[in-house]
Amino acid sequence: MPTSFPKDQIKVLLLENIHARARELFTEEGYQVETLAGALGEEQLKEKIRDVHVLGIRSKTQVSAAVLAEARRLLTLGCFCIGTNQVDLMAAKERGIPVFNAPFGNTRSVAEMVIGEIIMLSRQLGNRSMEMHQKSWKKISNGCFEVRGKTLGIVGYGNIGSQLSTLAEAMGMQVLFYDVISKLPMGNAKGCNTLDEVLKKADFVTLHVPATALTAKMIAAPQLALMKKGAYLINASRGNVVDIDALATALRSGNLAGAAIDVYPEEPESNGSFDTVLQGVPNVVLTPHIGGATEEAQSNIGEEVPTTLMRFINTGSTVRSVNFPNIDIAPTGGDRHRILNVHRNVPGVLSKINRLVSDLGANIEAQTLATDAEIGYLILETNKALSLDVKQAIEGLPESIKTRMLY
Numbered sequence: 399m400p401t402s403f404p405k406d407q408i409k410v411l412l413l414e415n416i417h418a419r420a421r422e423l424f425t426e427e428g429y430q431v432e433t434l435a436g437a438l439g440e441e442q443l444k445e446k447i448r449d450v451h452v453l454g455i456r457s458k459t460q461v462s463a464a465v466l467a468e469a470r471r472l473l474t475l476g477c478f479c480i481g482t483n484q485v486d487l488m489a490a491k492e493r494g495i496p497v498f499n500a501p502f503g504n505t506r507s508v509a510e511m512v513i514g515e516i517i518m519l520s521r522q523l524g525n526r527s528m529e530m531h532q533k534s535w536k537k538i539s540n541g542c543f544e545v546r547g548k549t550l551g552i553v554g555y556g557n558i559g560s561q562l563s564t565l566a567e568a569m570g571m572q573v574l575f576y577d578v579i580s581k582l583p584m585g586n587a588k589g590c591n592t593l594d595e596v597l598k599k600a601d602f603v604t605l606h607v608p609a610t611a612l613t614a615k616m617i618a619a620p621q622l623a624l625m626k627k628g629a630y631l632i633n634a635s636r637g638n639v640v641d642i643d644a645l646a647t648a649l650r651s652g653n654l655a656g657a658a659i660d661v662y663p664e665e666p667e668s669n670g671s672f673d674t675v676l677q678g679v680p681n682v683v684l685t686p687h688i689g690g691a692t693e694e695a696q697s698n699i700g701e702e703v704p705t706t707l708m709r710f711i712n713t714g715s716t717v718r719s720v721n722f723p724n725i726d727i728a729p730t731g732g733d734r735h736r737i738l739n740v741h742r743n744v745p746g747v748l749s750k751i752n753r754l755v756s757d758l759g760a761n762i763e764a765q766t767l768a769t770d771a772e773i774g775y776l777i778l779e780t781n782k783a784l785s786l787d788v789k790q791a792i793e794g795l796p797e798s799i800k801t802r803m804l805y
Contacts, residue, residue, distance in 0.1 A: 493800070
């Protein structure tokens, strides 16, 4: 599918050691691709992003409004992970830049890790392994349990939470879940009306929520106090969801029997030393944000995100964008050109555009509009002979944010 300028001039920058499959796909499409192993700081990213059309990042790169202000040619941005809180989504939207993520690629990997941690905590395997490495043989059964018949409470019943629900039931666990959005239960799982209900009833509580103002420290001292004595907490979602100091206190007091933590309020940008108040606390499994760090997950993400990015570039489709009105559209064809327009969502814009097209004597072959509170996203197809005039006229409207033409 040809685009509004040659594909060999489209520049892609992939940061943070994104899987090689992504580079392969972009290269096969004919794009210029540059990869860097690590994240870039704000000033470095400002310099690098100025001539980039497509940016791919993982969780460490912070794409602020100041960075986006320098991204004069950026068409789209891909987060090769589930989370998107590292990107100023509103600033991207205001500049007509759709952001895509990978909501499915690492689902199984995270769910499997949580199942493993449930068993590790229930059997105190972390403690026993550490003791053996220290040349200490300590064979005990006190405080060690089967997970069969225990209750798993899942907070956040999305792609990961629902798959985890299925795996846990297969192991004989009872599953409760809570989500702010009404969700259809998987298997015999039961939905709860409040977070408190899950905390009070579950033997294991596992968190799978995004980082938002509502989820910041949603598990703090009051919530930990509601949990059953001898219960376990698992967090493989976002680091600011749990008050780490309060968790350390609850563990040392003996109210909780253990925890598994994969994410932290502050994480290093690269491998090296790391400190947390949870280090040295018995029956606590600490991992360095590796929930989705499997070969399969990274390969899946390396294919999932480029596919959505290239589909946007080549057709204008915004399906699965996290900050844009979603439009699913097939490639254009025939004696027409496709014009993509992002504009401020104020009354009368579509009427103005249609009047411009009419005044130019052009014909609208097809038209699709989707809006949200801030922007409208219009895909318009018109006859080739006048398409450039139409594009320039729409681009000149004071409400227009970004206009692009596909040939």
